[in-house]
Amino acid sequence: MLKKPLIIFLSALTLAACSSDKEEADKTPVKEEKAAPASTENVMKFQSPLTGEEMKEESTDRSxxxxxxxxxxxxxxxxxxxxxxxxxxxxxxxxxxxxxxxxxxxxxxxxxxxxxxxxxxxxxxxxxxxxxxxxxxxxxxxxxxxxxxxxxxxxxxxxxxxxxxxxxxxxxxxxxxxxxxxxxxxxNDFVMDQPPQSLRFLSNEESMDGEEADSIMISYFNNPLFDVVYEYNQDEGKYERYSNGEQTVDYDTEDPVLLENILIAETPHRIIDSAGRREIDFQSGGHAYLIQEGKLREVQWKNDEGRILPYENGKQIPLRKGSTWINIIPSSPGLSGSVSYQE
Structure with missing residues (x-):
């Protein structure tokens, strides 16, 4: 049942958000005189630099x-x-x-x-x-x-x-x-053992405040073939993704796309040639929505050394541990499109 619809045209987004960031550390148990051998449970866990999820071994893979x-x-x-x-x-x-x-x-x-x-x-x-x-x-x-x-x-x-x-x-x-x-x-002699710098993530105890948003729709130029809908799966604690009414799944495994973070960033777009190619401004920053845990916050986006990330009052907002999808939408006057969400 639609409780609280909100449709925001791309040329008129207004935003703000807040968050906090904590770090977790494991302690190694000790005996009276010397440290005990580390058990499997006590070994410090590694985490993926781009998802924050725990890994058994440190990943050195390049992205x-x-x-x-x-x-x-x-x-x-x-x-x-x-x-x-x-x-x-x-x-x-x-x-x-x-x-x-x-x-x-x-x-x-x-x-x-x-x-x-x-x-x-x-x-x-x-x-x-x-x-x-x-x-x-x-x-x-x-x-x-x-x-x-x-x-x-x-x-x-x-x-x-x-x-x-x-x-x-x-x-x-x-x-x-x-x-x-x-x-x-x-x-080609590419170096492949240099992992990317880690993103910032919320601890497992932290949660996000915001408007209830179990369903988010992004419409590009009112073309239903590219309508995007994210539906919050309460059991999984993740969002499912749909295109033109069909769930986004893997062709080979049929595994659904499930994600923890959605960032919708408004950026200036400009057509630059007769083929319709675009120039997109990824430098100036601007309005954005951050969606996590079934909630939506109005924030700002900034380009942080080439990465489009959520910010509030000049501070980067940590992500939830998991996968992140970033939708870039036009902010240029005269372009048709919208973002909407509902409880």
């Missing part, structure tokens, strides 16, 4: 950022359920694409892989990722050719590192496996 196709003919995709961070950003027209960043998990297959744009490259650089794409715009090609980011592109490796699936048609059928990503990195 990998993959351009994933979001055209309806590319759904359901492979590998999205295992991404630590996913950006959803407009490409040409009313079409969005994903930049999926992997570090804590390495899915067997990722795709369909799509072409690069310059602003996706900038986002990948924020996590010092190896950038994976198939094709490029002129501005993206200039960035890749300049050597400012380590990358593997299907224009060079189509049929070798990148494989074409028989069950889909081009340009919606290019896939890559983590095995092939590692092979390509080795061939």
């Amino acid at each position: 990998v950022a993959v351009m994933v196709n979001n055209h309806p003919k590319a759904r359901p995709q492979s590998g999205l359920s295992k991404a630590d961070i996913v950006y959803e950003v407009l490409a040409e027209g009313d079409v969005t694409r994903f930049l999926a960043i992997y570090q804590s998990q390495q899915p067997e297959q990722i795709g369909p892989v799509r072409s690069a744009r310059d602003y996706y490259i900038d986002l990948a650089k924020g996590y010092d990722s190896v950038y994976i794409a198939h094709g490029y715009s002129p501005d993206a090609k200039a960035k890749l050719d300049s050597g400012e980011i380590d990358h593997l592109n299907g224009m060079k490796y189509d049929g070798t590192l990148f494989k074409r699936a028989s069950f889909r048609k081009a340009p919606h059928n290019s896939y890559i496996s983590f095995e092939q990503i590692k092979k390509g990195a080795e061939q």
